Amino acid sequence: MKTIIANWKMNVGVREAVALARGTLLTLRGRKVSPGLVVCPPAVALSEVRKVLARSSANLGAQNMFWEQSGSYTGETSPRVLNELGVSHVILGHSERRQLLGETDEMVNKKVLQALEQKLIPILCIGETSVQHKEEMTQGIVRDQLLAALQGVRLRSSDVLMVAYEPIWAIGSGEAATVPGVLETHQFIRSLLYELFPQASKTQFSVLYGGSVNPDNAYAFLREDDVDGVLVGGASVKINQFKGIVQAAAEVLEAKLAE
Numbered sequence: 001m002k003t004i005i006a007n008w009k010m011n012v013g014v015r016e017a018v019a020l021a022r023g024t025l026l027t028l029r030g031r032k033v034s035p036g037l038v039v040c041p042p043a044v045a046l047s048e049v050r051k052v053l054a055r056s057s058a059n060l061g062a063q064n065m066f067w068e069q070s071g072s073y074t075g076e077t078s079p080r081v082l083n084e085l086g087v088s089h090v091i092l093g094h095s096e097r098r099q100l101l102g103e104t105d106e107m108v109n110k111k112v113l114q115a116l117e118q119k120l121i122p123i124l125c126i127g128e129t130s131v132q133h134k135e136e137m138t139q140g141i142v143r144d145q146l147l148a149a150l151q152g153v154r155l156r157s158s159d160v161l162m163v164a165y166e167p168i169w170a171i172g173s174g175e176a177a178t179v180p181g182v183l184e185t186h187q188f189i190r191s192l193l194y195e196l197f198p199q200a201s202k203t204q205f206s207v208l209y210g211g212s213v214n215p216d217n218a219y220a221f222l223r224e225d226d227v228d229g230v231l232v233g234g235a236s237v238k239i240n241q242f243k244g245i246v247q248a249a250a251e252v253l254e255a256k257l258a259e
């Protein structure tokens with residue numbers, strides 16, 4: 001299976017989100033095989049987008065959540081409310097939140113624990129900065145972020161964990177990571193997950209790539225067995241581009257079926 005996650009970030013209002021959700025669903029129409037789709041609108045649009053996605057195969061995702069179920073946490077969104085809104089996935093620890101809003105590994109860890117507790121699928125984002133990349137520190141950074149975020153996590157057999165490798169220098173830059181670079185890091189992440197959760201089934205983990213994914217490079221990533229999917233920012237709010245990415249995933253799936 002290949003999963004495409006659309007992270008609309010703060011780029012759409014409620015009305016635009018509804019229109020975009022309709023357009024996004026159309027990209028699946030008439031296909032023999034389709035990738036899994038997770039649509040992550042801004043929190044204020046979750047409720048309206050849910051109505052559009054109802055009765056489709058697409059899943060609804062949130063871009064963030066708080067680590068408590070309720071209480072005096074002004075401006076935060078409770079995981080319980082996400083459940084109520086039909087949300088199945090939640091992006092946690094995105095680098096924009098880490099860098100711009102001071103989200104720490106400890107906060108990300110509390111969110112991952114709470115998400116699993118609430119039966120939400122965490123899409124845990126990790127990745128190195130440009131300087132760290134140049135200094136070949138990627139594996140050390142990815143390991144530290146992963147171990148910190150997953151501290152104390154006990155995976156039940158019904159739990160699913162998605163990890164999105166998003167090198168910060170590749171996000172919104174138009175400069176995606178190279179396929180060999182992504183594969184090396186994905187294999188490393190997977191080996192850490194198997195080590196951390198020896199009892200879990202390998203199918204409980206997905207490792208996705210994010211960072212300047214577009215219709216031209218999507219096929220090259222998605223055709224790799226070590227890439228379970230892509231997390232798309234900019235190209236997910238441009239419907240023609242998103243359609244190209246869905247098309248690439250469908251071609252990969254069709255080719256695998258024909259093998």
Ligand code: 13P
Pocket residue numbers: 007094166170171172173174210211212213231232233234235
């Ligand atoms: P871009 O696809 O715009 O590089 O963003 C990637 C991202 O941050 C997805 O979460």
